[in-house]
Amino acid sequence: MNDPATIIALVVITLISLATSAEALLRLHGSSNTARASAWPAVGITAAILGSTALFCYRWLVVNEDYALLQAHVDGLLLVAALLGAMVLVFRTRRELRGLAAFMLPVQTLILLWAICAASFTFELFAVATPVKTLHRVGVYLGTLCVAVAAAAGGLYLLTQRRLRNKRGVDPGQPSNPGGNLETVERLIIHTATLGFALLTVGLITGAVIVAASETTKLGAGWWYSPKVLFALAAWLMYAIVMCVRHTTSFRGARAAWLAIIGLALMLSVFGIMSAMPDQSKTNTDIHHAPNHLPDAEDR
Amino acid sequence: MRILMLGVNYRTAPIELREKISFDGDRLDHTLTGLCERYQSTQIVILSTCNRTELYVARPDGQPPNAAQLIEHLAAMGNVDAALLTPVSIQREGEEAVRHLFRVAAGLDSMVLGEPQVLGQVKRAYERAAACGAAGPAMHAMFQQAIAAAKRVRTQTGIADGRVSIGSVAADFAKQIFDRFDDKTIVAVGAGEMIKLAMRHMIKIGPGKLWVINRSVDRARALVDDLGIPAGTGGARAFDDLDQLLVDADIVLTSTGSRKPIIDVKRFRQLVRRRKHRPIFIVDIALPRDVAADVGQLPNVYLYDLDDLQKVVARTHEQRSGELEQCEQIVRDAVSACYEQLQNRDISELIRKLRELMHDISEVERSRTLRKIESSDAMAIPDAMREILKEHNHRLINKILHMPMHQLNNGGSDVPLGFYAAALRRLFGLDDSQESKPSTATAPAPPGPQRHDPRSPQL
Numbered sequence: 094m095n096d097p098a099t100i101i102a103l104v105v106i107t108l109i110s111l112a113t114s115a116e117a118l119l120r121l122h123g124s125s126n127t128a129r130a131s132a133w134p135a136v137g138i139t140a141a142i143l144g145s146t147a148l149f150c151y152r153w154l155v156v157n158e159d160y161a162l163l164q165a166h167v168d169g170l171l172l173v174a175a176l177l178g179a180m181v182l183v184f185r186t187r188r189e190l191r192g193l194a195a196f197m198l199p200v201q202t203l204i205l206l207w208a209i210c211a212a213s214f215t216f217e218l219f220a221v222a223t224p225v226k227t228l229h230r231v232g233v234y235l236g237t238l239c240v241a242v243a244a245a246a247g248g249l250y251l252l253t254q255r256r257l258r259n260k261r262g263v264d265p266g267q268p269s270n271p272g273g274n275l276e277t278v279e280r281l282i283i284h285t286a287t288l289g290f291a292l293l294t295v296g297l298i299t300g301a302v303i304v305a306a307s308e309t310t311k312l313g314a315g316w317w318y319s320p321k322v323l324f325a326l327a328a329w330l331m332y333a334i335v336m337c338v339r340h341t342t343s344f345r346g347a348r349a350a351w352l353a354i355i356g357l358a359l360m361l362s363v364f365g366i367m368s369a370m371p372d373q374s375k376t377n378t379d380i381h382h383a384p385n386h387l388p389d390a391e392d393r
Numbered sequence: 394m395r396i397l398m399l400g401v402n403y404r405t406a407p408i409e410l411r412e413k414i415s416f417d418g419d420r421l422d423h424t425l426t427g428l429c430e431r432y433q434s435t436q437i438v439i440l441s442t443c444n445r446t447e448l449y450v451a452r453p454d455g456q457p458p459n460a461a462q463l464i465e466h467l468a469a470m471g472n473v474d475a476a477l478l479t480p481v482s483i484q485r486e487g488e489e490a491v492r493h494l495f496r497v498a499a500g501l502d503s504m505v506l507g508e509p510q511v512l513g514q515v516k517r518a519y520e521r522a523a524a525c526g527a528a529g530p531a532m533h534a535m536f537q538q539a540i541a542a543a544k545r546v547r548t549q550t551g552i553a554d555g556r557v558s559i560g561s562v563a564a565d566f567a568k569q570i571f572d573r574f575d576d577k578t579i580v581a582v583g584a585g586e587m588i589k590l591a592m593r594h595m596i597k598i599g600p601g602k603l604w605v606i607n608r609s610v611d612r613a614r615a616l617v618d619d620l621g622i623p624a625g626t627g628g629a630r631a632f633d634d635l636d637q638l639l640v641d642a643d644i645v646l647t648s649t650g651s652r653k654p655i656i657d658v659k660r661f662r663q664l665v666r667r668r669k670h671r672p673i674f675i676v677d678i679a680l681p682r683d684v685a686a687d688v689g690q691l692p693n694v695y696l697y698d699l700d701d702l703q704k705v706v707a708r709t710h711e712q713r714s715g716e717l718e719q720c721e722q723i724v725r726d727a728v729s730a731c732y733e734q735l736q737n738r739d740i741s742e743l744i745r746k747l748r749e750l751m752h753d754i755s756e757v758e759r760s761r762t763l764r765k766i767e768s769s770d771a772m773a774i775p776d777a778m779r780e781i782l783k784e785h786n787h788r789l790i791n792k793i794l795h796m797p798m799h800q801l802n803n804g805g806s807d808v809p810l811g812f813y814a815a816a817l818r819r820l821f822g823l824d825d826s827q828e829s830k831p832s833t834a835t836a837p838a839p840p841g842p843q844r845h846d847p848r849s850p851q852l
Contacts, residue, residue: 253569
């Protein structure tokens with residue numbers, strides 16, 4: 094069990110994020126009374142960012158005794174949530190990407206909900222940090238952040254496209270109009286997918302190196318065809334395709350958007366599988382598992 | 394000062410007449426200068442747009458120019474018969490003239506309700522007049538407040554929201570598909586009036602290439618020339634090039650007289666691969682339609698027809714009409730405030746003139762009295778006595794004028810200042826035009842009936 098302060102703070106931040114997400118979704122749906130400029134979304138997003146960052150730093154400097162970053166899954170999820178919120182704030186300053194908030198904020202809420210679960214139900218410390226393992230975690234978490242943004246942009250693309258094709262909710266100046274344009278959103282999908290692809294490649298290679306170097310892993314003996322590895326490879330492949338959208342004729346527009354969304358779903362599946370997978374080893378060489386003999390593991 | 398507005402607009406005069414009496418550039422400056430030289434104590438601003446030519450004049454009471462003289466001047470400038478101009482001209486005086494200006498500046502009198510261009514045109518007209526020295530204090534107050542009120546109307550209401558022309562709506566939709574246009578190609582199919590109007594809006598978004606395709610290449614060339622498309626950025630093409638242009642195009646505007654669709658799904662599907670699945674925005678403003686409806690079902694094709702665009706235009710009109718009452722209220726308040734300010738300025742001037750008149754009369758009477766005393770007594774009156782007499786007159790005038798002046802200055806908003814001003818002018822013969830004071834007059838001259846116009850307030 095994690096420390097109670099972390100869980101309480103996480104619940105508060107998640108509630109703020111949930112309220113901000115609801116407001117953004119209502120605005121997109123056109124049923125929000127605050128269709129014109131309102132300070133609330135910016136305040137809510139900022140509060141969620143500051144809360145996530147403060148909690149991340151608190152865990153890093155106070156809870157984690159050896160002052161190591163990313164000692165548990167909850168730390169990684171907090172980092173992703175804070176960065177996601179910061180990106181929403183940045184996108185809000187650009188008229189053509191303002192509609193992304195309605196897609197990114199729910200993702201942030203989901204990540205924070207997951208962080209609550211990771212902190213209270215499935216809490217476990219990562220194995221001892223080595224440069225390769227740190228690189229693996231940074232690659233995986235920041236890669237996940239990028240693919241989350243790509244998927245959110247994919248959602249915005251599909252919504253805008255659907256409205257343009259159905260000719261509903263696209264009147265210029267209409268409050269529910271996300272205000273973006275397909276070309277900018279498609280470019281964002283490709284850029285974030287490219288960055289995510291690079292980071293996930295790093296995560297995948299370092300993960301393979303770690304698993305190959307260990308004698309026994311949580312993934313079992315045939316680790317290379319385990320669901321985690323296969324899903325990770327599938328997600329990696331998705332982003333490889335999205336990256337090539339500019340150069341291929343058949344993966345433009347809506348298809349690129351769908352691929353970005355499927356890529357995120359696969360990434361989340363990888364995390365889900367890892368959390369649900371029964372432990373097959375108790376060695377300290379595992380990627381995602383701390384040695385059980387650490388005396389204070391349960392206290393953190 | 395009397396405020397007068399005289400002019401013609403799209404409601405009263407046909408375009409053939411309006412274009413003859415429109416002013417721009419040097420012609421406007423020349424007209425302003427000419428009017429100012431001819432009517433020296435008059436303030437004039439000329440607002441000349443494609444929809445209206447209006448003269449706003451503030452002149453001293455009883456002085457020229459009157460409406461007939463202004464019409465003659467306009468007719469002479471436009472080389473048209475004044476008799477033609479008189480029945481189509483509109484005249485407003487006093488508060489009505491001020492209200493007209495405020496409504497025009499706010500776009501409430503425009504052909505397209507709430508259109509924004511007229512505010513810029515009002516600003517430029519005022520700046521032009523100010524630069525020529527034709528706009529005096531009354532015009533400064535009127536135009537500055539009209540511009541401020543128009544800005545309030547635009548920001549505090551939804552009168553300026555939305556688009557009101559097919560071309561601008563199409564351009565707005567294009568901006569929801571594409572981010573930049575300098576690398577995009579626009580193809581216009583047809584060379585009629587509808588295409589011309591829509592293309593004028595499309596040119597504003599700055600496309601990289603712009604082609605006009607028509608069965609008659611000569612008509613396409615004429616349209617290219619009319620739109621001023623430079624040779625390097627497009628031109629006219631033969632109708633046989635349609636397929637190739639559909640491959641190159643990012644935006645297609647089409648309006649031909651064809652009875653059957655010229656682009657059907659079979660034809661376009663063959664082009665999709667050659668287009669490398671790039672998005673395409675097709676605006677079909679033809680009736681009957683030039684593009685089969687099922688083309689819009691193809692991936693990355695955004696097909697909009699006349700109905701789709703007109704729905705947006707209709708919604709905008711509906712939305713703007715709903716804002717009209719709020720706009721009129723803002724204008725009413727602003728006009729009242731402005732007119733009151735102009736009246737107060739006028740009253741202050743009248744008070745000053747009345748006081749001067751009284752003092753002039755008292756000075757004349759004092760001199761006569763002194764002369765009589767000196768001639769009857771054959772003795773010189775000491776200076777101290779002269780001063781006492783002068784002070785006596787001064788105090789007497791001040792006491793007599795105190796109550797009416799107080800009423801005029803501090804009477805509150807319910808005081809009919811216009812009526813008082815008219816009464817003062819009439820009773821004391823106070824004329825804005827009187828340059829020289831009645832230094833030798835023994836009594837104010839009786840007001841001439843020609844100075845009184847019972848239909849208009851005396852401002």
